[in-house]
Amino acid sequence: MTYIAKPKFHHPGLKKNELGYTHRDYEGKISTLCAGCGHDSITASIIEACYELSIEPHRVAKISGIGCSSKTPDYFLGNSHGFNSVHGRMPSVLTGANLANRDLIYLGVSGDGDSASIGFGQFAHSIRRGVNMTYIVENNGVYGLTKGQFSATADRGSKSKKGVTNTDNAIDLVAIALQLGATFVARSFSGDKTQLVPLIAAAIRHKGASFIDVISPCIAFNNHAGSTKSFDYVREHNDAVNRLDVLVGRDPIAVDYAPGTVQLVEQHDGSRIALRKIDADYDPHDRLGAQTFLAKHAAKGQIVTGLLYVDPDAEDLHEHLNTVETPLNTLEADTLCPGSAVLDKINASLR
């Protein structure tokens, strides 16, 4: 752990975004995670994505559970709202917050233990309800805080640091998210920011349940030969189907794309995703196809990354529930309690 505060000085030539902030303005406290932790790279990616989108920090709520991953919201967006909840309970706290104030941007930050073990049910229900959020799992395949036991996402046959082989089947959170109806599903790697940063940016702009599974090597307990979540293994087996750029406003599309290789996806809020296809046959609008593709590649030991599925016209929980446009937490008492005359009317309609 680093004892000094990160120096306040920044590069004199740093660019500023539309709000006049540099990326340094989106930082939080200095990380207390182990040196080299993949989670810190995800933190840096979230900072970069929020900077690029010119997000006002006070419009963000970052919510997490328990674990190494769930500590990370302390290390980014130091001027945003935050809630470090009970183990595995991030999704319900986030759902509640979202219901009360639909105007904020919700970042759910969780890990493989938090989401695939103790909070598996919570994870499932927040996805199937279509809560408008960006749900990021920092997935390292081990319980790092308790010294490296296999987690529920550890691949069967992979080895622990001490050489023990995992005999349990792995939960693939991406596959589950697809099956449960998430409308933005992606996988990436902490060691590949050029892919991860635009994925986070696109997920934040997506209206509906966005889910990103980020493979994040645990330097202390899961970065050895025999691990399937090490830097070397992920780099060797990374099968990226696409890379993307997020275009907000009237940004012209860069001209250096070869024709026929770019697929434009316009999201609900008018932002566009330019998908640079790597696998020409991969269609990110085909949920069933994505599931089959994932299963086939998983069987071959490949890790499929990229934007795997997106429904640009997705609906979210508020639409399902037909709530008012005004965030519930700002409704005044006379709106919330319109009086006995209105109650009589409602009662009469039910007779």
Place this chain on the structure above:
Amino acid sequence: MKPTDIAAPDYFHKVVDCQWACPAHTPVPEYIRLIAQGRYSDAYMINWKSNVFPGILGRTCDRPCEPACRRGRVEETPVAICRLKRVAADFKDDIKQRLPRPSPKNGKRVALIGGGPASLTVARDLAPLGYHCTVFDADPEAGGMMRTQIPKFRLPNSVIDEETGYILDLGVEFKGGHRIDSMKSLLAEKYDAIFVGSGAPRGRELDIPGRKEAAANIHIGIEWLANVSFGHTDKIGKRVIVLGGGNTAMDCCRTARRLGGEKVTVVVRSGFEEMKASPWEKEDAIHEDIPILNYMVPVAFKHVAGKLIGVTFQHVKAEYDAKGRRNLVPSGDPDQTIPCDDVLVAVGQENAFPWIEQDCGIEFDKWHMPKVDPTTFVSTNPKVFFGGDAAFGPKNIIWAVAHGHDAALSIHRLLSGEDVSERPLPEVHVTSQKMGIHEWSYDNDISNDKRFKVPHRDKVIALKDIRTEVELGYDVKLALGEAHRCLNCDVQTVFSTSLCIECDACADICPMDCITFTDNGEENDLRQRLKAPSPRPDQDLYVSSDLKTGRVMVKDEDVCLHCGLCAERCPTGAWDMQKYFIEMTHAGSACPTKSRSAA
């Protein structure tokens, strides 16, 4: 780009911008750390070895280190390196026991002409090796221009006496009041080597109408300052005009204020910004109520019956031609006459060697300057060396010291029967500073403090006595605060490619976005693809060899804070913080034999 060769002595030396900029290559961050630890004597000795006159330079240096200081690129102002040097001198204990002892003479005799910083540096380096050094000076005491031209309110005699004394006590023979009038007769005295460190002793004239008629009240700046210094001059008229914009002009005007000048005005030909005087000297002059008028060219001295009554100036403006060269052309405003009682002319200094006969084997160029080798400082006579202002015209003390070191090395090699043109490599030490997982043997917590002001004596008191020092120097507390502002640029970030697993931790934590992992390319192309802009091509890129993914690590040295966070966040120790210490080659250093090509 090719992988950076960090074993080349100059690579890391350039990263220590202050030390690289210092002509004598003083290990600045090293002595600032010692000051922060309260080890003033140690800090003084580091300085003494490099620049010979820490107490004098700590008050008067032209500070080429400060514009180079990395801190000035990170925030508004550089570290007050110069005034921290004075702190080491002010608070040190008695260091006499640490100085070299006079050693048994080796029988070789060296004559040094002029008792200023260049000659004294040569003597300092050669005397401990057993050379019999004889210093000749026309003035009765050693110090040269440090004693005669720098006013006492900036540099008290006690400091000059102390630091010239350290050198003379090494068994150096000082012949004061002994002007050398003939090189030929000196050569006849069969010295084994002669060093000319006689400075640039002649003040430039200003030959405009009225100069002769009003001569009684027109004084050449450096001569006048010398007369003041020795007590021959102790007053001046109430209204004084100082002509010239260099540091001598600043010394003249401030001295005039103390000798009865009530209305002292500095007038310069150029613009205020282009003046040669150091910014802080201009500030000090203005603080003493001395206006500086610019873009005014003196055209005539006005006089009545042999008595000076004023100076007439033509107003000019700057025009730039196609090549960007500046010309001063009349602005069209009517000429202006400023009344005065005395004028001090400080429009430059010149070298003068009337005492070097043509048949001494010493050749001169068309500007009447001796032909001197810029590395060895030898003239066309292999036994005669030049240094300081005498070699290449007026510069400043720290350059004279640097010349002195190099000339002493040449003399030592010549008299040891070695090739003078072969310059031994400096000795370089690179040592890891790692004490524990996240502990370093230097303070890596970056201070956010702004530059601390050096306290000055109250103006009313300061102006009353010409020998009252104006600057009081930092006290211990201020010195500690200022020392903490140093970024420890000599503690280098050292990268081991083989250990790197490309986890990005260093690039993520770096507060200055110095580190980028990317595909290799030509330098210009690489500079475009770094995480942060790279506007200074004079600052090197540190490039690794190919990493596992085929990419390279590129670090822009420009604004690195040397905070060590890259090394703290590195899981494999691929980054380490290592202190770089370079011992410049001086006469008598136990030198490695390999010769070096670069400076």
